[in-house]
Amino acid sequence: MSALDRLAATIAARRGADPATSWTARLLADPDKAAEKFGEEAVEAVIEAVRADPAKLTSEAADALYHLLVMCAARGVTLADIEAELTRRESRSGLEEKAARRR
Ligand SMILES: N=c1c2ncn([C@@H]3O[C@H](COP(=O)(O)OP(=O)(O)OP(=O)(O)O)[C@@H](O)[C@H]3O)c2ncn1[C@@H]1O[C@H](COP(=O)(O)O)[C@@H](O)[C@H]1O
Incomplete structure (x- = not known):
């Protein structure tokens, strides 16, 4: 099982967990907040990509x-x-798919 598979399984297992003890449970209980946090983390990853710092980009990509x-x-x-x-x-x-949409 990959780290991504394990993470997805952990997230699924947090459904219904106590939001006082689990960040994941807190976000699962509030889908709009989860979307807002993803937006913030995605922007932080973009900033590190533009700064071209591979270590920080790796960390922000993991958050995102x-x-x-x-x-x-x-x-x-x-x-x-x-x-x-x-x-x-x-x-x-990807280029084929983009061209097909413009036809
Ligand atoms: N991969 C992560 C992960 N990445 C980031 N985060 C949390 O995301 C939260 C958001 O961090 P930010 O600093 O951006 O936000 P903030 O704490 O509100 O701070 P500000 O930016 O507002 O100042 C922090 O509490 C991080 O610890 C994560 N929380 C959990 N996981 C995984 O999910 C598992 C289950 O976590 P819980 O549900 O908390 O038990 C963990 O074992 C990890 O595998």
């Missing part, structure tokens, strides 16, 4: 990935759902 998974879980979207969508896209390049 965790908060992305929590935001999706708060709305019933699982890592398996996202992986299925990524798998569906494997047969087509």
Whole structure:
């Protein structure tokens, strides 16, 4: 099992946990807050990408990935759902897909 799979399983297991003892449970109970936190963490990752600091970008990317998974879980979207969508896209390049949308 990858670290991402373990993280997704931990997030799923936090549903209904005590928000006083779990940050994940607190966000799962408040989907709008989860979305807001993902937005903040994504912006922090963008800032480190522009600054070109690989260590800080790694840390902010981990924060963003965790908060992305929590935001999706708060709305019933699982890592398996996202992986299925990524798998569906494997047969087509991004540029092909963009061109098809403009036709
Ligand atoms: N990966 C993470 C993870 N990354 C970041 N965070 C938390 O996200 C919170 C947001 O941090 P910020 O500093 O951005 O926000 P803030 O604390 O509100 O501070 P300000 O920016 O407002 O000043 C912090 O409490 C971090 O600890 C995480 N909390 C949990 N996890 C994973 O989720 C598991 C379960 O955590 P709990 O649900 O808390 O038990 C953990 O074992 C980890 O594997």
